[in-house]
Amino acid sequence: MTSAALVLTGSPALAPLLARGALRSPFKRPRPDADYPRTRLVLPGVRVDLSRLAAYERVCGFATGDDALPVTYPHVLGFPLAMRLMSDRRFPLPLLGLVHTSIEITRHTSLPATGEYELAVHVEGLAPHRRGTQATVVTEVRGAGEVVWESRSTYLARHRTGSAAARPAGDEPGGLPEVAEWRIAEDVGRRYGAASGDRNPIHLHPLTARLFGFPRAIAHGMWTVARCLAAHGVPQSARVRAEFRAPVLLPGTVEYAARDGRFELRGGGRTHVEGRVDRLG
Secondary structure: OOEEEEOOOOOOOHHHHHHHHHHHHHHHOOOOOOOOOOOOEEEEEEOOOOOHHHHHHHHHHOOOOOOOOOOHHHHHHHHHHHHHHHOOOOOOOOOOEEEEEEEEEOOOOOOOOOOOOEEEEEEEEEEEEEEEEEEEEEEEEEOOHHHHOOOOOOOOEEEOOOOOOOOOOOOOOOOOOOOEEEEOHHHHHHHHHHHHHOOHHHHHHHHHHHHHOOOOOOOOOOHHHHHHHHOOOOOOOEEEEEEOOOOOEEOOOEEEEOOEEEEEEEOEEEEEEEEEEOOOO
């Protein structure tokens, strides 16, 4: 359970948090039974920077200038709070190399871009993963006192587990029909990082990505799902689930496939992202 809420007076600056998390990463010893921060961070009075929103919409493929926020944008608003928790010395997973593996978003109603919101973020817990240990981070957005948007994200720290688990279902491409082919530029990670604030080095340059075992920089998981949802469309009240199955190397060419609320991003004989959109109500 989380402890009493800590109310913040402003959104944490990401650069110092990233630096702090990077410095502490070599000393972290991830394991599923480790302790983790129980604080629930709350940030009231949040308003959207419309120029930053427009940059996000452009890099992800959403229409610019819409009255409502893209369904994935509240994740960007809550990310600095999540980073504050994940860079804390009590958080047992190393921030450097941490991989976003899944997200579930519930949007109860549309969120006006000019609205005022309250954010709340906490770590729900840790769990074993076939490739290491993962943490679940919960984000809530309130408008006029009501929860209007919420998400559960899992983040993986890769390490030896002593077991050889089978590959999960979904690593091989499914049967969804191809809708479009996208060529993804080498600088997408840097552009998305500038718009979102997520400058994890695995997304920025080949050299920094190689330090964590990737042959080239990889696209942000949240960019890949946002790009899919921009093409797919999402009802005003909906639940979105996405699993990030395999990294998208930059630059690269991928296929977007979709049918009956399901979508995939695939390439090179593998499924990179697998998800679905369900209307609520």
